[in-house]
Amino acid sequence: MPRKIWTGSINFGLVTIPVGLYAATEDHTVQFHQYERGTTDRIRYKRVNERTGEEVGYNDIVKGREYEGGVISVEQSELDEIAPGRSRTIDITTFVDLAEIDPVHFQKTYWLAPNSKEHFRPYNLLRRAMQDTGQAGIATFVLRGKQYLTAVRADTDVLALNTLYFADEIRDPAELVGDQPEQSGPSEKELTMATTIIESMSGPWEPEEYEDTYTAKVEELLAEKAHGGEIKAAEAPPQPTDVIDLTEALRRSVDAARKGRAPSEAEDLSELSKADLDSRAKELGIKGRSKMKRAELESAVAEATAEKPAGGRRSRKAS
Known part of the structure; x- marks a missing residue:
């Protein structure tokens, strides 16, 4: 069971729903x-008084800021006292169309769950109403000493x-691109070809089909070093495409998108890491790959690659 990191209530209109944040x-x-x-x-880090050089206990440390030539210290209890709603309410002030919120504003996602069984009815009422209308409730609340702007929305079950991010926290993208060269716009021919590539690579959003391959390679690196194995560097990134x-x-x-790429017969699978082999096996729909040893996995990938039609395009999800 996930740990509850905040307890309070959602308020909309005159309805108050006690919830926990996860x-x-x-x-x-x-x-x-x-x-x-x-x-x-x-190597350990210590909290040290920079004047005396002595270590300071956690309970003897207070927050503070330089102010008008001096230092003003603040207790956490004082910060809690001035927090809107004493940090225990999520007050929805307005409902907006969820599609209107630019993704750049989204920061982090939490789940909200009712604190007790008797609160499921108003909780599900709010969830279903927002789900049916496509609306999100805009509210502010305080968590760990910081006020957040939030969007409360309906997910599948919760x-x-x-x-x-607040509006003043969003950087103006115009500052990054600035004045562009006159010839920076694409031609109609280039735009048509780029659109064709995008359409040929389109598919459904299936997040479970994507994995953190870098973490797997870090684990493999540690295992190789522990057993004195050889560390193989990853391929160099492609060079930028010249305008010409x-x-x-x-x-x-x-x-390549229209015809499909024929598998490279010269590819040396022994050069791939086990994580890469596993990823390739997943793309090829090889069953039982998680229980295979490296040699078995390499053999299965080679066999499946040879059998794969040269002109076929396999979807991300194995059939």
């Missing part, structure tokens, strides 16, 4: 400690809360 995602990034080079000695070669690159891409 993280909707989890981080699978490989975590490292720090060691002194050449040793197994851990209410979701998305923290949003743009049309030719588009033409070749369109041809």
